[in-house]
Amino acid sequence: MVEKVRNWFNGLTKEQVLKFLWHIFLVVLGTFILSFGSGVFLVPFSIVSGGVTGIGILLSDFIPVDISAYIFSWGLFLLGLIFLGVKFSLTTLLSTIIYPVMLSILLRTNIASSIVQLIEPEAILSATGEITNIFSIEDINGTLLICGIVGGACVGIGCSLTFLGGGSTGGVDILSFIFNKFFGIKQSLLFFLFDASIVGAGLIVDIVHGSSFRFLAGLVGIVSAFICSFMVDLVYVSSQGAYMVDIISDNYEAFINYSNKELNRGCTIFEGTGGYTNEPKKIVRIVFNRRELTKVKDAIAKIDSKAFVTFTQTMLVGGEGFSKLQESRSNAIKTLQKSIKKHKNDK
Numbered sequence: 001m002v003e004k005v006r007n008w009f010n011g012l013t014k015e016q017v018l019k020f021l022w023h024i025f026l027v028v029l030g031t032f033i034l035s036f037g038s039g040v041f042l043v044p045f046s047i048v049s050g051g052v053t054g055i056g057i058l059l060s061d062f063i064p065v066d067i068s069a070y071i072f073s074w075g076l077f078l079l080g081l082i083f084l085g086v087k088f089s090l091t092t093l094l095s096t097i098i099y100p101v102m103l104s105i106l107l108r109t110n111i112a113s114s115i116v117q118l119i120e121p122e123a124i125l126s127a128t129g130e131i132t133n134i135f136s137i138e139d140i141n142g143t144l145l146i147c148g149i150v151g152g153a154c155v156g157i158g159c160s161l162t163f164l165g166g167g168s169t170g171g172v173d174i175l176s177f178i179f180n181k182f183f184g185i186k187q188s189l190l191f192f193l194f195d196a197s198i199v200g201a202g203l204i205v206d207i208v209h210g211s212s213f214r215f216l217a218g219l220v221g222i223v224s225a226f227i228c229s230f231m232v233d234l235v236y237v238s239s240q241g242a243y244m245v246d247i248i249s250d251n252y253e254a255f256i257n258y259s260n261k262e263l264n265r266g267c268t269i270f271e272g273t274g275g276y277t278n279e280p281k282k283i284v285r286i287v288f289n290r291r292e293l294t295k296v297k298d299a300i301a302k303i304d305s306k307a308f309v310t311f312t313q314t315m316l317v318g319g320e321g322f323s324k325l326q327e328s329r330s331n332a333i334k335t336l337q338k339s340i341k342k343h344k345n346d347k
Contacts, residue, residue, distance in 0.1 A: 022165075023165040023166045023167070024094070024165065025165070026161050026162065026164050026165030026166075026167075027094050027095060027161075027162050027165035027166070027167040028094065028098060029161055030095075030157075030158045030159065030160065030161030030162035030163075030164075030165060030167075030169075031094070031095045031098045031099050031102065031158060031162060031169070032098070032102055032158070033154050033157055033158035033161065034095075034099065034154065034155055034158030034159060034162070034169060035098070035099055035102035035103050035106060035158075036102075036106065036154055036158075037150070037151045037152070037153070037154020037155045037157075037158060038053040038103060038151065038154075038155060039102070039103050039106030039107050039112050040106060040111075040112050040115050040116065040151070041147040041148070041150050041151030041154065042057070042147070042148075042151040042152075042155075042224065043056070043057060043065050043103075043107065043112075044112060044113075044116045044147075045143075045144055045147050045148075045217055045220075046060070046213075046214055046217045047144070047147060047148050047151060047217050047218075047220050047221045047224055048198060048199055048201075048202030048203075048217070048218060048221040049148070049151070049152055049155070049195075049199065049221045049222075049224035049225040049228060050172070050194070050195030050196075050198045050199055050221075050225050050228075051155070051169075051171055051172050051195065051198070052068070052069055052072045052073055052076075052099075052171040052172060053065065053069065053103075054195075054198040054199065054202060054221070055068060055072055055172075055198060056068035056069050056072070057202065058198070058201055058202055058205055064107075065103070065107065066100060066103045066104040066107050066108065069099065069100040069103050069104075070100040070104075072171065072172075073096050073099060073100050073170060073171060074096060074100075076170060076171055076172065076174045076175065077089060077092060077093070077096045077170055077174070079174060079175075079178065080092060080170065080174040080177070080178070083178045083181065083182075084174070084177055084178065084181065088168075088177070091166065091167050091168045092167065092168045092169070092170030092174065094167055095162060095167060095168065095169045095170055096170050099169070099171075119143060119146075119147065120143050144216055144217055144220045145220055145223065147220075148217075148220035148221065148223050148224035148227070149223065149224065149227050151224055152223070152224035152225065152226070152227030152228040152231070153227050153228070153231050155224075155228045155231075156227065156228040156229065156230065156231025156232045156234075156235065157231050157235055159228070159232055159236075160231065160232050160234075160235035160236035161235070163232075163236050164235075164236060172194050172195070172198070173191065175190070175194060176190035176191050176194060195225055196225075199218070199221050199222055199225055202218045202221055203215070203218040203219070203221075205218075206218040242287055242288060242289055242290060242314050243287070243288055243289075243290060243292075243293055243296075243311055243312065243313055243314065244285065244286070244287045244288075244311070244312045244314055245285070245286050245288075245296060245300070245309055245310065245311050245312070246270075246283055246284070246285050246309065246310045246312075247283070247284040247285075247286070247300065247307050247308075247309050248272065248281050248282075248283055248284075248307060248308040248309075249282075249284070249303075249304045249306075249307035249308070250304075251303060251304045251307070252269075252282040252283075252284050254303045254304070255267070255284045255286075255300070255303060255304075255307075256269070256284060258299055258303060259284070259286045262299070263286065263288060263292070263295075263296070263299075265286060265287070265288055267284055267285060267286045268284075268285040269282055269283070269284060269285075270282070270283035270285065271283075287314070293311075297311075
């Protein structure tokens with residue numbers, strides 16, 4: 001077995017090995033940040049913001065949160081293996097292994113309790129990392145909100161790094177992929193519905209408990225879920241996207257010159273016809289990074305303030321001047337599979 005693995009890696013180029021290791025590092029780092037945010041900021045304060053951790057908090061009166069994480073993470077992984085296949089399941093395997101282990105380490109050692117007591121010195125944590133003494137709203141409302149924001153940000157950043165590494169955090173997201181495959185429902189809608197259901201269930205449970213602290217924690221969970229979504233958009237979506245501008249101007253040559261010499265980017269010229277004047281028009285299209293948006297707008301205003309411009313936010317840009325276009329999120333696995341196949345064919 002060891003010899004086979006060694007032969008597989010011998011079939012990879014140095015660049016492919018480094019890329020694979022970088023992807024693995026991102027998945028591990030992302031899963032660690034996800035675990036840290038959940039174990040230190042969400043679980044101790046019973047903040048339900050969705051996902052496997054949210055389900056664990058809901059069931060914490062009957063089973064410890066980390067044990068729930070093991071059960072649901074591996075149960076959903078097996079569902080993914082059955083309904084989505086081996087290739088998809090491999091992208092979630094690393095996070096499925098690491099996440100519940102890291103959560104147990106944080107909750108069952110003094111790591112989480114030490115940090116929580118820095119945040120709230122009077123907090124008393126159980127053996128599984130949950131606060132056992134209930135505070136009044138006046139004592140802890142600010143602390144709850146801060147923990148919800150920081151915890152949601154950590155979860156969002158962790159998920160984003162995992163996605164950038166070509167992996168997936170798995171968990172409840174697997175249900176979204178299964179429903180999308182068999183019923184054709186949009187994944188973005190499914191992600192929202194499943195997380196909203198968990199957060200909504202958390203609010204119902206908190207109302208049943210009749211605790212002001214628990215109910216406030218449930219409301220903070222909604223804020224935390226939005227912060228998580230915002231961070232995914234900021235870290236993952238923003239890193240993949242850019243802006244595109246179409247410029248219609250009689251002074252189009254000046255825009256071409258600006259794009260080539262000052263912005264240091266190429267551009268594309270389209271032939272158009274004015275719908276009202278029926279006159280031929282040149283359309284200059286420039287694609288640029290998000291950080292260059294203000295710079296480009298100012299340049300357009302300076303060159304021709306009367307130019308007709310349309311800015312479009314893109315989801316993904318690859319090629320010359322941008323990051324090399326990668327394969328799908330399972331690119332690291334596909335690279336290994338191609339190398340293994342090539343190695344076998346060479347034999």
